[in-house]
Amino acid sequence: MTTSLFENTETAFEYQSTPALQKAKFLFQLFGNNTLVSLGTSATNIALSLHLPISSLFKITVFNHFCGGENFVECTKTIQFLSTFNVGSMLNYGVELKETEADFEKTILQTLESISFAGKNKHVKSICIKLTGFGRFGLFEKMDRKEVLSNTEEQELQGIKNRFERLCAAAKEYDVVLYVDAEESWIQDALDGLVEEMMEKYNQQKAVVFNTVQLYRNDRLAFLEQSIITAKSKGYFYGVKIVRGAYMEKERERAIEMGYPSPIHIDKPATDKDFNAGMQLCFTNLDIVTVCVASQSEESNLLAISLIDDMNIARNHPNILFAQLLGMGDNITFNMAKAGFNVCKYLPYGPVKEVIPYLIRRAQENTSVQGQMGRELKLILTELARRKKTRC
Helix, strand or coil: CCHHHHHCHHHHCCCCCHHHHHHHHHHHHHHCCHHHHHHHHHHHHHHHHCCCCCHHHHHHHHHHHHCCECCHHHHHHHHHHHHCCCEEEEEEECCCCCCCHHHHHHHHHHHHHHHHHHHCCCCEEEEEECHHHCCCHHHHHHHHCCCCCCHHHHHHHHHHHHHHHHHHHHHHHHCCEEEECCCCHHHHHHHHHHHHHHHHHHCCCCCCEEEEEECCECCHHHHHHHHHHHHHHHCCCEEEEEECCCCHHHHHHHHHHHCCCCCECCCHHHHHHHHHHHHHHHHCCCCCEEEEEECCCHHHHHHHHHHHHHCCCCCCCCCEEEEEECCCCHHHHHHHHHCCCCEEEEEEECCHHHHHHHHHHHHHHHHHCCCHHHHHHHHHHHHHHHHHHHHC
C-alpha cells in the first residue's frame, strides 16, 4: 500500500461540487494564515461580546463547511448524503463551556434527543459528548486534585453521575455508541474515573461507552495499556477512541505558567510513535477492544491499513472504525470507504451562535498543526486543476 491511495482526489472530492470546492479553497487559504486566524478570532470574540449579528456570516462560510447543520433536519441531509459514499456519521452537539445547572440539563436533553435520533438512523455510528457539557469545570478540577468535596459539591457530583447514567442507559436502549471526549489534563483523571465506572456497568455485552485517549500526552500509552488490562480483569468490553490531541498550546502554556513538566510529548515524532503503538495495541486485542482511529494523518491511516491486512483482519471488522472531521481529510475518508473500511465523519451540530466557540477552537487547532492546512489546500487545488483539464 502506497500513499497513492490518498492521492486520488477524484474519489476524495466526488461529493463536492466545483463551487463548493472553490469555497473550501478560500477557507483553507484563510486558515493557513496564522495572522488572519488570530485577527478573525479576536474580532469574533468582540462581536459576540457586543451581541452583533454575525451568525449568518458564519453559517455560509465556516459553519457549513465543518458542521452537519443546526438541527436534525439539516443533519439528516448531510448524513444521508455521506451514506451514499458508504461513510457514516458521528454526531456531536457542539455547544461548549456551560456552567449552570439549567444549561447542563438543556445539554442532556439535547443529547438524549441525539441518541434517540441515532437509534432510528443506521448511518449514525455514534454520539460524542463532553462531560464538561453537564458538569462544572471547577468541580472536575477539585476532584482531579483529590480534594475533599463539601456536602454541596458531593450533591453536585451525584447530579453529574445521574446525568451521565441517563445518557449511558439511553445509548444501551437505542443500541448507540457513546463516545466521551478527552479534555484538559488537569481534569482528565476525574473524567476517566467516571467513564470507567460507566464502562463497567454498561459494557458487559459489548462496548457501548467509549473513552477517548489523547496520545500526544506522554503518559497515555501506558494508560491505554492499563485500561485494557483493567477491562479484562473486571470482565467488560473496552471501547476507545484514539486521537493525537486537541489542547497542545493550552497544555504547554499552563505547564510553563505553573512550573510543572509539560504532559505533552516534546515533538510530533514522539506523538506519532505513541499513536501508532496505541493503534497496534488495540488491533491485537480485538477480542475485548473496539477502537475508533480518529486521525487526519495519512501515515497513521496507511499504517493501519497495512496492519489490518498483514494481521488478516477483515477490512470491515466491526470492532474497527476510522474517523475524520467533516470538511477535512476527505482524501482519507472517501478513499478508505471505497477500499472497504468502516469510516465516518465527525459532525458537530447546533445553533450557529452556540457552536461558534467550537469553530474558533477548530480554527486555532488547525493553524497549530504544521503542514495540515497546506496539505488540505494542495489536494483541493489538485482536484480543481484536474476538473479544469477534464472539461477542456
